[in-house]
Amino acid sequence: MLRLFQLRYVVLLPTLFLVFCTSTVLANTATLKKCQVTLVDKAYQEILFYYFQQDFYQALTHFEILQQACPDALKDITNPGVDPRLLKGGISLAYGLDEQAAGIFERLLEQVAEPKTQTQAWLLLGKSLFQKQQYALASQVLGNITLDSANEFLEQSDKDQWIYLQSQLFNWQQDQPDGKAADNSYWLSALSEDSIYRHYVGYNQGLAQLQSGQYQQAVATLEQLGLSKTSFFSELLQGWLSPLNKVDQSELDALRDRANLTIGYAHLQNQQALKAINAFDRVRLGSLDTDSAMLGYGWAAAQREEYQIALSAWQRLQKVPRSNEYVMESFLASAYAFEKAFAPTQAIDNLQRGLNRFATESQLIRTHLLNINDNFFLTLAQQQDWSAEVPAHLSAVMLSKTFRNQMVWLQESQQIQQQLAQWQGRLDTFSLMLDERQQETILRAQKLKENDLLAKLADYKAMRDQLEALLAQAPQSPRILNQEQELDWQQRLQGAQQSHADIIQKRQQLDQKPLNPNYAQRLSRLAGIMIWNAAENFAKRRWQAQKSLNELDKLIAQTTAQQNRLKARLVQQPEYAQQRARIANLQQTLNQQKQQNLKLQRQQLAALNQLFETKLNEQLSQLDSYKLQAQLAIVRLNDRAFRKAQADKQGGRK
Amino acid sequence: MNLPKLCVLFLTFCLPFSTAVLAQDDGQPLSVAKQLQQLKRQVIALNRDLFVLEEDLLFPSSTQVVVYLSMDVGTYFKLDSVELKVDDEVVTQYLYTDRQVDALYRGGVQRLHIGNLPQGEHQISAFFIGLGPEEREYKRAASFTFNKDADAKALELKITDSSSKQQPEFTVVEL
Numbered sequence: 001m002l003r004l005f006q007l008r009y010v011v012l013l014p015t016l017f018l019v020f021c022t023s024t025v026l027a028n029t030a031t032l033k034k035c036q037v038t039l040v041d042k043a044y045q046e047i048l049f050y051y052f053q054q055d056f057y058q059a060l061t062h063f064e065i066l067q068q069a070c071p072d073a074l075k076d077i078t079n080p081g082v083d084p085r086l087l088k089g090g091i092s093l094a095y096g097l098d099e100q101a102a103g104i105f106e107r108l109l110e111q112v113a114e115p116k117t118q119t120q121a122w123l124l125l126g127k128s129l130f131q132k133q134q135y136a137l138a139s140q141v142l143g144n145i146t147l148d149s150a151n152e153f154l155e156q157s158d159k160d161q162w163i164y165l166q167s168q169l170f171n172w173q174q175d176q177p178d179g180k181a182a183d184n185s186y187w188l189s190a191l192s193e194d195s196i197y198r199h200y201v202g203y204n205q206g207l208a209q210l211q212s213g214q215y216q217q218a219v220a221t222l223e224q225l226g227l228s229k230t231s232f233f234s235e236l237l238q239g240w241l242s243p244l245n246k247v248d249q250s251e252l253d254a255l256r257d258r259a260n261l262t263i264g265y266a267h268l269q270n271q272q273a274l275k276a277i278n279a280f281d282r283v284r285l286g287s288l289d290t291d292s293a294m295l296g297y298g299w300a301a302a303q304r305e306e307y308q309i310a311l312s313a314w315q316r317l318q319k320v321p322r323s324n325e326y327v328m329e330s331f332l333a334s335a336y337a338f339e340k341a342f343a344p345t346q347a348i349d350n351l352q353r354g355l356n357r358f359a360t361e362s363q364l365i366r367t368h369l370l371n372i373n374d375n376f377f378l379t380l381a382q383q384q385d386w387s388a389e390v391p392a393h394l395s396a397v398m399l400s401k402t403f404r405n406q407m408v409w410l411q412e413s414q415q416i417q418q419q420l421a422q423w424q425g426r427l428d429t430f431s432l433m434l435d436e437r438q439q440e441t442i443l444r445a446q447k448l449k450e451n452d453l454l455a456k457l458a459d460y461k462a463m464r465d466q467l468e469a470l471l472a473q474a475p476q477s478p479r480i481l482n483q484e485q486e487l488d489w490q491q492r493l494q495g496a497q498q499s500h501a502d503i504i505q506k507r508q509q510l511d512q513k514p515l516n517p518n519y520a521q522r523l524s525r526l527a528g529i530m531i532w533n534a535a536e537n538f539a540k541r542r543w544q545a546q547k548s549l550n551e552l553d554k555l556i557a558q559t560t561a562q563q564n565r566l567k568a569r570l571v572q573q574p575e576y577a578q579q580r581a582r583i584a585n586l587q588q589t590l591n592q593q594k595q596q597n598l599k600l601q602r603q604q605l606a607a608l609n610q611l612f613e614t615k616l617n618e619q620l621s622q623l624d625s626y627k628l629q630a631q632l633a634i635v636r637l638n639d640r641a642f643r644k645a646q647a648d649k650q651g652g653r654k
Numbered sequence: 655m656n657l658p659k660l661c662v663l664f665l666t667f668c669l670p671f672s673t674a675v676l677a678q679d680d681g682q683p684l685s686v687a688k689q690l691q692q693l694k695r696q697v698i699a700l701n702r703d704l705f706v707l708e709e710d711l712l713f714p715s716s717t718q719v720v721v722y723l724s725m726d727v728g729t730y731f732k733l734d735s736v737e738l739k740v741d742d743e744v745v746t747q748y749l750y751t752d753r754q755v756d757a758l759y760r761g762g763v764q765r766l767h768i769g770n771l772p773q774g775e776h777q778i779s780a781f782f783i784g785l786g787p788e789e790r791e792y793k794r795a796a797s798f799t800f801n802k803d804a805d806a807k808a809l810e811l812k813i814t815d816s817s818s819k820q821q822p823e824f825t826v827v828e829l
Contacts, residue, residue, distance in 0.1 A: 038829045039808060042722055042763055049762030053753050057698070064702040081761070097691050409690050416697055423704055430711055582707055589700055593693065600689050607686060 035070035037078065044077045044084060051087070056095035063088050083108065083117050086124065093128050096412075101128040119145055119153035123162050130165055135172045142166060147186055156192045163187050164197035167204035171211065199225055199255050207262065215270055219263055226259035226282060257287040264296050268303065276300035291317060291326035298333055307341040318353070323361050323392045328626050331357060335633055344637045351630045351637075358627045364393040365616050365623075372612050374605045381410040397615035406608050413601045420594050427590065430583050434576045441574040448570070457556070457563055464552055471545055478534040481541040490530060497523055709768075717770040718806040721746075721778065722829075725758040726815045731792060731822035733758070733813065734784040738767055741776050745769055766811065771802050780811050782824055798826035 043066045050059035066073055074084040089104035105125035109118060126142035129135075142165055150159045167187055187201050195201075206222035264279035277300045283293035294317045301310035314337065317330040331354025338347035368391075380386045386407070390398045397403055474480045482490065500523055504515055709718075721738060725731075733755055738746040746767045750758075758764065779797045786792025800807065808829040816823045 042808065042810070042829065045724065045761060045763035046722075046765055048760070049754075049757050049764050052757035052760050052762050057701075060698050061701045061705060064698055065705060068702060068706070095694070097694060099688065099691050100695060406686075409686060412690060412694070416693060419697060419701075423700065426704065426708070430707065433711060579707075579711060582703075586700065586703055586707065589696075589703070593696055593700060596689075596693055596696075600686065600693060603689075604686055 037076055040073045040076055041078055056091050059091050086120055089124055098128045098132045116153040119149050139169045160191055160195040160197050163191055164201055167201045170208045203259055210266055222259045222263050226263055257283045257289045261289045261293050268300050273300040273303035291324055295326040307337045310337045344641055348634055348637050351634050354630050358623045361393055362623050365620055369616050377605055377608045381414055410604050413597055416597050427587055434579055438574045445570045474542055478538040493526055713768055715806040716804050719769055719771045720808045721767040722763050722810045723766045724763045725813045728759050729815045730787050732785040737781040739779040773802050775801050794824050796824040796826050800828055
């Protein structure tokens with residue numbers, strides 16, 4: 001007989017089934033509340049996390065993700081510090097997307113009237129234009145910032161950068177037809193004491209003074225840098241003790257060498273040979289400017305007619321294993337000194353050595369010209385520090401800014417290639433993943449059919465109908481609605497009644513006297529109590545049972561609807577069409593970008609080949625020019641020697 | 655030979671020393687630079703789309719759980735590592751570099767974990783290891799019980815400085 005506890009069990013099963021069905025549907029209909037303020041804030045702070053680590057690629061990608069999901073999100077960010085659009089422009093600039101950065105700043109300047117944001121945007125826009133080598137526009141844009149507005153609205157480091165850019169643009173402004181001497185008096189005084197730009201600005205100011213004919217002031221400015229010394233401890237500790245000192249010591253040393261070189265040549269031009277010698281002497285031997293300084297040192301000594309000293313510098317220069325214009329010119333310069341020191345034979349010997357050296361260099365360059373191909377540049381670009389091992393005869397071209405720029409582009413293009421290859425792998429994985437999911441869904445559907453899970457609802461319906469029928473009989477037999485405890489008592493009473501009947505029968509068989517009637521009376525009383533209890537609780541229990549049955553009806557109705565939907569989905573093949581379409585679109589974009597990148601790489605390689613050829617041919621022309629000068633000098637010296645010999649001969653005859 | 659004059663003129667006026675040289679060397683093809691910029695922008699857009707697709711495929715919103723980590727200025731705690739457990743299972747162990755810690759101090763927030771969880775009640779536990787007040791080794795844990803529903807769930811592990819207690823505080827909040 002079915003009991004009410006069985007009814008509860010029957011209710012539980014469809015409920016679980018219902019949960020299974022509804023969760024599947026809910027998973028597909030749930031929407032992400034990505035644009036809630038708190039989540040937008042987190043997304044922005046995540047961008048900051050990448051930005052502060054200088055991972056600009058990830059920072060920009062997350063900016064794009066945020067803006068795609070919530071186009072107006074950047075306005076809603078709470079306490080962003082700086083305008084998020086300004087930050088995006090700054091990151092774009094740092095990542096080398098000058099065009100994008102300029103666009104952002106221009107839009108910002110149109111939309112935002114707040115002077116602080118405007119000043120910051122002017123600075124960043126000026127910087128992006130400067131990087132794009134649009135100096136006229138950069139100069140104009142940065143000119144919108146005054147010293148007062150820089151003091152008020154820019155942080156000290158940004159103000160320092162603004163002054164640095166001004167100092168960089170100064171020389172360009174001076175070279176323009178309508179170039180006016182801009183005020184550069186505040187540069188050094190407005191810079192912070194520990195600014196990383198102080199030395200650069202100092203050098204540029206000195207150079208600017210030199211260009212405007214202020215020789216004495218220029219030397220004084222440059223000497224502030226040129227005469228500064230690295231302390232023993234700084235040299236020993238290499239900045240270890242002062243992590244706040246951001247200027248790299250080697251960079252500072254190089255700048256100091258360049259300042260001394262400039263001072264030296266300025267003195268030389270103003271006939272101050274002794275001062276020039278002192279300045280050249282301060283350039284370190286292992287510096288980038290050593291060769292130039294040695295050549296200048298020789299010329300300064302020659303100006304003082306100290307040809308021995310000049311020759312010792314130039315002869316030393318001839319022996320260095322480099323092949324730049326200073327080394328080549330030292331052969332001609334040495335010949336000049338020998339000639340001035342009345343040693344024409346040594347002058348000719350020296351010129352002859354020069355001719356040999358020019359020929360060797362020309363041969364090396366010609367050989368290299370024949371061997372230049374795309375692989376050379378591609379292999380070079382794969383080495384991070386390729387500039388550390390540049391052959392001497394190629395140093396002029398390979399260390400030029402144009403070549404280095406193009407190599408940077410080639411390296412970026414190779415990085416893009418790697419990135420695209422990586423994404424190709426991931427796209428393939430996504431496709432495989434969808435295939436696997438499709439298989440899994442088909443298998444799950446098969447299992448559902450095998451387990452006959454969907455047919456179980458019909459069984460449950462039948463059970464429910466049985467329960468309803470049972471409930472209908474309850475008025476005649478209220479004990480149907482008994483609880484577990486009462487059922488237990490009922491069972492025990494029935495057991496006792498059975499035992500009582502057995503005992504009476506056994507006693508009769510054994511001719512014993514009948515059992516005390518008390519037992520039968522007690523059993524009858526207990527049965528009566530139970531009937532009375534059942535009758536007493538009947539109405540309440542019937543109402544509860546009916547209520548449960550109604551709830552069950554509702555659940556069965558809902559489950560039937562869900563089951564119908566599930567059946568409909570099982571009939572359909574799991575295609576993942578939408579996801580596959582997205583993958584296909586991305587694959588198409590990926591292929592286009594691969595093609596575009598390859599095309600760009602080919603262009604860059606062609607440009608590099610052409611640049612190399614042009615530069616090496618220029619070097620060859622230069623060497624030819626040196627050769628011609630040396631040959632002419634030899635002819636002239638030989639001619640002079642011949643004339644002198646003739647004159648001596650004629651004098652002897654007389 | 656007129657070399658001295660030539661050298662002086664050449665070296666004095668043709669060598670402005672700077673981190674960025676003003677002179678455009680010899681007609682370098684700016685169009686390549688522009689094309690490269692354009693391509694870089696496209697690659698970023700592609701990266702965005704792939705990132706979103708990956709997230710949609712691997713972590714659908716109905717099961718997605720994201721855990722962020724943020725830090726105060728770090729007066730009382732310098733973070734070394736974090737171990738994250740979801741329902742007693744280790745899902746992330748992360749060691750921090752100085753640069754990452756600095757990015758957190760400056761207001762950055764790290765997405766420490768993204769995963770899938772079925773709907774219902776779950777428990778998250780985070781174990782923080784680092785240097786506490788007076789540079790002593792410091793290890794603390796924080797737990798949180800949450801209910802995963804049909805929407806994506808976002809939680810944040812917060813390390814804050816409590817100046818009243820002179821101690822760091824570790825909390826988990828639901829976003």
